[in-house]
Amino acid sequence: MIGIEKLSLTLSGIPVLRDVSLDIAAGRTLGLVGESGSGKSMTALSIMRLLPHGAQMRGKVHLEDRELNELSERQMCAVRGAEIGMIFQEPMTALNPVQTIGDQVAETLLVHGTASRSEARAIARERLARVGLVPERFPLDRYPHELSGGQRQRVCIALAIALRPKLLIADEPTTALDVTTQAQILDLIRELVREEEMACLFITHDLAVVSEMADEIAVMKAGAVVERAPTATLLREMRHPYTRALFDASRHQPERASAKSEAPLLEVRGAVRDYTLRRQRLFGPRPSFRAVDGVSFAVKRGESLGLVGESGCGKSTLTRAILGLEAFQGGEILLDGQPVSTRMPAELRRRMQVVFQDPYGSFNPRHRVARLLTEPFHLTGRPPDLKERIGEALENVGLASSDRDKFPHEFSGGQRQRIAIARALITRPELIILDEAVSALDVSIRAQIMDLLADLQGRFGLSYLFIAHDLTVVRAITDRVLVMQAGRIVEEGETQAVFSAPTDSYTRALLDAAPALPAA
C-alpha cells in the first residue's frame, strides 16, 4: 500500500533521516517508536511532503503505484487529506479556534471538490457521529473551545478520515490526553483502521501504547530504523541493544532504600479550595467551584507519596495550596507542625521546594545557572558559603560545578531538569514536591532522573510528594499513593497494594485504561 525506500533527509545540510525504509499494508498498523529527535515525525512529514524550509529529501515514497516524491506541490495537495489523512499530538491547538467543527470537517471535502456544500455538511455530520460526536450533543456549529481535549482529538480524526484515506498517519495522537481518554481514542483508531481498511502509521514515544496498537513495530534512533519486526516478535526478541535499552528504561525501577519514619512532615487536614466563577446574570450571585474538596493526608519523613489523577481533578490546585502560593478556604495544612499559608515565614518556605514539569519553560533564558540556582535565597538571604553551596548542589545532581557560568540553552532537557532539582536542593529542604517532574522526558532520561531522585532521597532523607498522571512512574518510585478524582481523595494505600488490588472503582478504571507493556 504505502512504501518508503531509502528515505534520507537533511535540514539545512544537517542529516535528519538516514536510509529509512518502511512499508505498511492496508488494514495494518505500523508503530514507529523512538525518543525525541529520532526522526519519527520527520518521516511522517516526508511522506506528506510538509517539510520545513531548507529540507532536502532523497529516496522514494510510493502510495499504491504512484511515486509521491515525483509529484508536484499541486498534485501533492490533492493527495493530502484525500488519500493520506494525518492527526497530530496537540488537539487543543490543532483546530482553528474561529471556525466551527462542522466547517472544519466539511472543508476537507470541499477543498478536494468531492462534494457540494450541503453534501459536505451531511458527510461531516456522519463522520463526526462515526468518531463518537453525535449531532444531538455536538451540533456542527460548535466551536473547538467548547469541547474537551479528547473531543477535539475526535474532531481531528473526523477531518482526517472524512475522505476515507488509504493511509492514516497518527503522530503522538494521545500523548497530551489523560489515560482514560487515551484508551478511548486508541480504541477508536484501532476500530477505524480495521473497518475502513486503512494503513496506519502510528508514531509514539510510549512503548506500552505501541505494543497495544501496532501489528508491526519499527524502532528509530538518530534518524535511522534500527530494528523492525512484528510486534510480538520484537517484544520477545529485542535483537537490537537500543530496543532493549528503551524497553528496560521504560520499565525502570530505581533502587530505593526506604528510610521512612512514622513522624509526619506534611499534614493536610480537610483542605478545601473554592474558586469564584463569573456571574451568570449581571447582578446575580457569583457561583463557586470546589476544586479541592476536604482532602486529608500526611507525608511522613523520608517517604515518597504519589498523587495521581486526571487533568482537572485538583492536583495542581492542591499543590499550590501546599506550597503556600494560594489561599485555601477550609481545613489546615501543616509543615512539621507549623501552619502553611500565603503569608507563612520565609524559613518555613525554605523547607519545602518544588520541581515542575517543563525543563524548557521554567528558567529565565538570560540568567546563568549560578543565578538560577541561588534564586531561592531571596527567602533566607545569601548564606556566607554561597559558592560552595552552588558547586555542591550541581555535583549532587550529577553536573559539574563549572556548569555554573553556563546559560540554560546550553543544556539538554534532562540536564535542565537536573538544574531544576539542584535549585530545589540548594536551600536544603526537607520536602520536595515533584509536579509531573519527569513527564516531559524521554524514557532513558526519565530513568536517570528517577535514579537521581532515589539517590538524593537516600542521602538527604528527603520526603517527596510525587504528582503525576503516569501510573508506571508512580508505581516505580513511591511508597504510598493517593488517587484523586474531582477534588477528592478516592483511594489511599501502599503503592503495590493499590496497584495490584484497587478497591475504588475509579482507581480500577484508571489502571485498566493505562496501557501496559507485556511482562519481560
Next chain:
Amino acid sequence: MLRYVITRLVSLGLSLVAASLVIFAVVEIIPGDPAAFMLGLNASEDTVAALREELGLTGTLGARYFDWVSGMLSGDFGTSYTYRVPVADLVAARLWISIPLAFYALLLSVLLALPIGMVAAARRGRMFDYGIMGLTQLGIAVPNFWFAMLLVVLLAITLPIFPAGGFPGWDAGAFAALKALTLPAVALALPQASILARVMRSALIETLGQDYIRTARAKGLSEGQAIRRHGMRNAMIPVLTIVGLQFSFLLAGAIIIEKVFFLPGLGLLIFQGITQRDLVVVESVVMLLVFAVILVTFLVDLAYALVDPRLRHSR
C-alpha cells in the same frame, strides 16, 4: 453575545462619564477665573462679569457640570467666545472635513497595508519581504508633512492633477471634494499603512506557525489557501486593535496635515481654541473627540467578538 455587548456598553457609558468629569475638572482647575483669564489683564470688572454670565460660570460646580452635560446631550455646546457663534455650528462644519478625511485615510491605509502585509508574510525571508519591510521602515520614520509637501510638489505642481490645498466644500460636488481630500489622505495614510502592514505581517506569521495551519495543510489546502482561510481571520485581532487606534489618531491628529493643505478641520479648531484661550471650544471639542475614540473602541470590541467566537462566551 448579548451579555458581551451589554458589558461593553456599560463600560462605554462609564468611560464617557469619567472623561467628562476629567475634562470639566481640568477647565475648572486652571488657576483664576476662566473669564478673566480669557479676557486678559486689562478687562474691566463688568466685562468679566458679563462673560462669566455668558460662559455659565455662575452657580455651583455641580449645577454647572450638569448644565454643560445636559447642554451637550441636547446639542448645545455653548457659544465660542472668539467666533461669537455656537460651538455646535463650528464643530459641525469641521466634522464634514475631518470625518471623511479620517475615513478616507484609514481606507487607503487598510487597502494598502493588508495585501502588502499578507504577501510579505507569505514570502517571509525573501527579497520581496525585505524590500517591503525596508519601505515601511521609511514610511514610519519620515514625518507625514514631508510626504505631504512631496505630494504637493509632484501631483499638484509638476503634474497638476490634484489641488495643492484648500477645500471647495461638499456643495461643489463629491468628486471635487474628494479630489481635494486625496493628497491629505494619502499623506496621512502612508505612515499608518506602514505600521499596519508590519502588524499584519507579524500577526500572520505568528498564526502561520500555529498547529491549525499544519492541520489545514494536512487536509490538502495549499499554502495560500491555508493563509486565506485560516490565517487571516486569526491574524485580524491585533490588526483591528491598531486600526481602532489609527482612526482615533486620524480624527484629531491631522493638525499638521490640515495646516499644510489649508483644510479647516477639527485639529485646527482645537489648536486655535487653545491659542485664543477659547475654553468653551476646547472643552466641547475635546469631549467630542473623547466620545469618538470611546465609540471606536466599542466598535473594535464588537468586531473582536465577530472575529473570535471565544469572546462570545455565553452561548
